[in-house]
Amino acid sequence: xxxxxxxxxxxxxxxxxxxxxxxxxxxxxxxxxxxxxxxxxxxxxxxxxxxxxxxxxxxxxxxxxxxxxxxxxxxxxxxxxxxxxxxxxxxxxxxxxxxxxxxxxxxxxxxxxxxxxxxxxxxxxxxxxxxxxxxxxxxxxxxxxxxxxxxxxxxxxxxxxxxxxxxxxxxxxxxxxxxxxxxxxxxxxxxxxxxxxxxxxxxxxxxxxxxxxxxxxxxxxxxxxxxxxxxxxxxxxxxxxxxxxxxxxxxxxxxxxxxxxxxxxxxxxxxxxxxxxxxxxxxxxxxxxxxxxxxxxxxxxxxxxxxxxxxxxxxxxxxxxxxxxxxxxxxxxxxxxxxxxxxxxxxxxxxxxxxxxxxxxxxxxxxxxxxxxxxxxxxxxxxxxxxxxxxxxxxxxxxxxxxxxxxxxxxxxxxxxxxxxxxxxx
Amino acid sequence: xxxxxxxxxxxxxxxxxxxxxxxxxxxxxxxxxxxxxxxxxxxxxxxxxxxxxxxxxxxxxxxxxxxxxxxxxxxxxxxxxxxxxxxxxxxxxxxxxxxxxxxxxxxxxxxxxxxxxxxxxxxxxxxxxxxxxxxxxxxxxxxxxxxxxxxxxxxxxxxxxxxxxxxxxxxxxxxxxxxxxxxxxxxxxxxxxxxxxxxxxxxxxxxxxxxxxxxxxxxxxxxxxxxxxxxxxxxxxxxxxxxxxxxxxxxxxxxxxxxxxxxxxxxxxxxxxxxxxxxx
Numbered sequence: 001x002x003x004x005x006x007x008x009x010x011x012x013x014x015x016x017x018x019x020x021x022x023x024x025x026x027x028x029x030x031x032x033x034x035x036x037x038x039x040x041x042x043x044x045x046x047x048x049x050x051x052x053x054x055x056x057x058x059x060x061x062x063x064x065x066x067x068x069x070x071x072x073x074x075x076x077x078x079x080x081x082x083x084x085x086x087x088x089x090x091x092x093x094x095x096x097x098x099x100x101x102x103x104x105x106x107x108x109x110x111x112x113x114x115x116x117x118x119x120x121x122x123x124x125x126x127x128x129x130x131x132x133x134x135x136x137x138x139x140x141x142x143x144x145x146x147x148x149x150x151x152x153x154x155x156x157x158x159x160x161x162x163x164x165x166x167x168x169x170x171x172x173x174x175x176x177x178x179x180x181x182x183x184x185x186x187x188x189x190x191x192x193x194x195x196x197x198x199x200x201x202x203x204x205x206x207x208x209x210x211x212x213x214x215x216x217x218x219x220x221x222x223x224x225x226x227x228x229x230x231x232x233x234x235x236x237x238x239x240x241x242x243x244x245x246x247x248x249x250x251x252x253x254x255x256x257x258x259x260x261x262x263x264x265x266x267x268x269x270x271x272x273x274x275x276x277x278x279x280x281x282x283x284x285x286x287x288x289x290x291x292x293x294x295x296x297x298x299x300x301x302x303x304x305x306x307x308x309x310x311x312x313x314x315x316x317x318x319x320x321x322x323x324x325x326x327x328x329x330x331x332x333x334x335x336x337x338x339x340x341x342x343x344x345x346x347x348x349x350x351x352x353x354x355x356x357x358x359x360x361x362x363x364x365x366x367x368x369x370x371x372x373x374x375x376x377x378x379x380x381x382x383x384x385x386x387x388x389x390x391x392x393x394x395x396x397x398x399x400x401x402x403x404x405x406x407x408x409x410x411x412x413x414x415x416x417x418x419x420x421x422x423x424x425x426x
Numbered sequence: 427x428x429x430x431x432x433x434x435x436x437x438x439x440x441x442x443x444x445x446x447x448x449x450x451x452x453x454x455x456x457x458x459x460x461x462x463x464x465x466x467x468x469x470x471x472x473x474x475x476x477x478x479x480x481x482x483x484x485x486x487x488x489x490x491x492x493x494x495x496x497x498x499x500x501x502x503x504x505x506x507x508x509x510x511x512x513x514x515x516x517x518x519x520x521x522x523x524x525x526x527x528x529x530x531x532x533x534x535x536x537x538x539x540x541x542x543x544x545x546x547x548x549x550x551x552x553x554x555x556x557x558x559x560x561x562x563x564x565x566x567x568x569x570x571x572x573x574x575x576x577x578x579x580x581x582x583x584x585x586x587x588x589x590x591x592x593x594x595x596x597x598x599x600x601x602x603x604x605x606x607x608x609x610x611x612x613x614x615x616x617x618x619x620x621x622x623x624x625x626x627x628x629x630x631x632x633x634x635x636x637x638x639x640x641x642x643x644x645x646x647x648x649x650x651x652x653x654x655x656x657x658x659x660x661x662x663x664x665x666x667x668x669x670x671x672x673x674x675x676x677x678x679x680x681x682x683x684x685x686x687x688x689x690x691x692x693x694x695x696x697x698x699x700x701x702x703x704x705x706x
Contacts, residue, residue, distance in 0.1 A: 001432060016704060029615075078588035090435065091435075092541070092542050093435060093542035094538070094539060094541070094542055094703055095700070095701055095703050095704055096435065096436075096437065096700040096701055097435065097437045098437060099435070099437050100437065101434060101435060101436040101437065102435040103432055103434050103435075104432070104433050104435075105430060105431070105432050105433075106430060106431065108540065108542075110541055117540075117541060118539055119462045119465075119466065121462075121465050121466050121469045122462060122465060126461075126462075126465075129454075129458055130458045130459075130462060132453075133452070133454045133458050134455060134537075134541055134543055135541065136451070136452070136543065137454075138451070138454050139454045206627070215666070284527070355591075
């Protein structure tokens with residue numbers, strides 16, 4: 001194992017037997033075993049079940065190889081049952097692999113449902129010691145950090161009350177505080193923050209970042225909450241049916257996980273059946289979207305986005321409006337370009353519209369585009385959306401970095417309109 | 427950053443791989459579990475830890491009345507109350523070790539499923555918790571022995587008392603060993619869990635707890651002494667009260683059996699602990 005490498009797995013595989021495991025009683029298992037030994041049919045097999053079906057196997061994690069370096073903050077995402085928790089369970093030694101091996105350096109603080117070691121009758125303070133010890137701290141280590149833990153947990157007032165009288169939020173806060181202050185080289189978190197309030201969640205994420213960046217700890221974080229993944233992680237792994245399908249930059253992982261298509265495309269024809277449902281057709285039929293004059297979806301620095309849309313009218317439309325909505329990869333809206341007079345036409349006519357979108361305010365990253373067509377019958381009426389189509393992806397990258405390197409967690413819009421109007425040294 | 431040890435997790439493990447160094451690192455946890463159990467046992471009770479003493483005194487009284495007065499079983503000339511208390515205190519230490527040890531996996535499945543620490547911490551904490559109860563009861567027992575001895579009522583404590591720490595340790599390890607085996611098997615076969623409670627009360631009757639081994643008909647005494655708990659109880663009683671005899675051959679056999687059971691218990695526990703969470 002490299003000096004820099006903290007976790008390394010090789011061919012890690014975990015299989016589970018499906019259905020009822022064993023018959024649960026010794027007599028039947030002996031019966032089955034004896035019958036098998038004599039070459040007879042198993043008397044406890046379900047009638048009609050074929051031999052190989054008996055112990056059906058579910059592979060929760062298959063041939064998972066990963067190498068994680070010191071100080072990395074790795075997010076793990078994937079649908080339910082993709083193998084995320086299985087991996088964390090193997091890593092935190094709750095269960096052992098069927099095949100393959102894991103090597104890790106240092107201690108692991110696992111926060112899989114924090115607070116499980118809590119004992120209701122003990123006070124908060126006593127539970128800090130108990131939970132700390134469960135996580136592998138010695139009493140002396142807890143002693144050294146107890147004040148810090150209590151103040152982080154925000155439970156000062158109740159610290160000498162039995163935790164059975166705590167609210168669930170306080171419970172998690174206290175448990176997280178203990179886990180976060182453990183001197184472990186590797187921190188594992190599995191959706192633990194869901195119970196705490198927003199303020200506390202923010203605080204925890206900040207604490208994790210701080211631990212990773214300032215103290216070079218390694219963080220593994222499993223969540224379905226993409227914004228916390230984006231905020232915390234420096235690298236992201238996508239699992240699908242027990243296999244690793246992506247390992248790399250966070251944006252790409254989230255895009256893949258959220259099922260983003262059109263990734264490398266600079267031109268897209270809305271003909272495939274698969275995309276028909278993405279387009280609501282009533283007034284018009286969007287046939288193509290493309291970045292005209294381009295051969296990729298990458299845009300650099302202050303480049304504008306040349307967008308060309310082709311559509312055919314299905315009905316007579318007098319005045320058509322178009323809104324090009326820009327959202328981040330989590331589909332959280334960022335901004336929109338509104339074109340009130342995008343055209344109009346008779347049934348059967350086609351139209352091609354060319355636009356230039358100024359995206360200089362966007363920070364670098366990956367953005368989704370959505371086209372919303374609307375009609376404006378008269379000037380005062382509320383525009384009515386008629387057609388919505390998922391569009392191309394815009395990927396922006398800076399060739400030259402400014403004085404300050406923009407951080408993803410600062411936001412997606414780079415504000416430039418600031419002017420120093422006074423600056424005196426007193 | 428200090429800790430740079432590399433830990434390896436592999437699919438296959440050695441047959442016997444109890445990591446004593448790791449266990450030692452978790453010694454604070456063992457104490458905290460003992461403390462937790464003590465707090466949990468007597469929180470919100472009026473008498474609190476006094477129950478530790480009331481329990482054996484009450485059951486000894488019941489034994490004295492039923493077996494001594496009603497059934498009229500001989501106690502080898504020893505005051506019946508002391509005779510029964512001697513057997514009772516040691517037996518309950520053994521049986522609570524076995525009983526709690528045998529539910530290690532089932533009753534801790536929740537916490538074992540969430541966080542790793544050496545699983546042996548739990549049965550060890552159990553034994554220590556039981557030992558504290560036992561020690562308190564023994565203090566009362568010794569006071570009674572001294573009082574009876576001073577009154578000159580046929581109680582003869584002798585040098586065998588020096589052997590009692592070893593006897594107590596043996597009782598603990600034997601109870602824990604059987605507990606580990608039962609606990610490992612119950613993760614798959616729950617039948618055994620039911621059998622254990624039943625088995626413990628049966629085992630008490632083939633152990634000289636409520637009768638002296640000398641009362642057993644000839645020949646049967648030999649068979650009874652092959653029960654590994656029997657020589658321990660007999661020797662313990664002999665040491666404090668001077669009744670019965672020290673059957674050292676049987677005791678050595680019992681020591682050997684204890685060692686074997688403990689070793690087997692550790693091996694099977696070690697094998698089961700890795701994956702039991704998948705089947706429990």
